[in-house]
Amino acid sequence: GAVVSQHPSRVICKSGTSVKIECRSLDFQATTMFWYRQFPKQSLMLMATSNEGSKATYEQGVEKDKFLINHASLTLSTLTVTSAHPEDSSFYICSARDALAGGYNEQFFGPGTRLTVL
């Protein structure tokens, strides 16, 4: 149980185009999902917290108009990188928290999406 998937696993796009990344909780409901960015050989940096049915909360320094997040259902959150540029190339990882679990509980991580912008 507690499986999170991401699609696509890898994407290459041209500069100026937009790319959508999906994050799905396959066997549980997730009221909250998180989006992270990871540069090569570096740690994960939280970009935003995605809440089902409401606007995402972005971390300081993250452009919300560039990284559009939609959490339309309890099992799906999407991250759209708009007008992508080479500096947006990175490994994007999502995680999801089980809505039915009480207290502080673990986040389940997706396998990540490698974005390369040419």
Add this chain to the structure above:
Amino acid sequence: AQSVTQLGSHVSVSEGALVLLRCNYSSSVPPYLFWYVQYPNQGLQLLLKYTTGATLVKGINGFEAEFKKSETSFHLTKPSAHMSDAAEYFCAVGALGNKLTFGGGTRVLVKP
């Protein structure tokens, strides 16, 4: 604010030797602490977590960690390294709103 420091970005151990990964945290509230493992081009897998209760926590794959409040530490250990333990390891501290703050990561190399 919370922060995590992992001492040593790279650790090299021989197969069968002790694995020790160091993690120190800073938190203004009682922390929730986690260790994750990441294999190349993959997401994170939870090794173990400390929330409350027993300070010695056992996880998967033979790993364990001990929460020491007085030292603000949560070091990860494994008595005998296996080749499959070669990976990146991240220590993380939980915050309000269930946010996680990650340490810089420690890459483990296992020598045969």
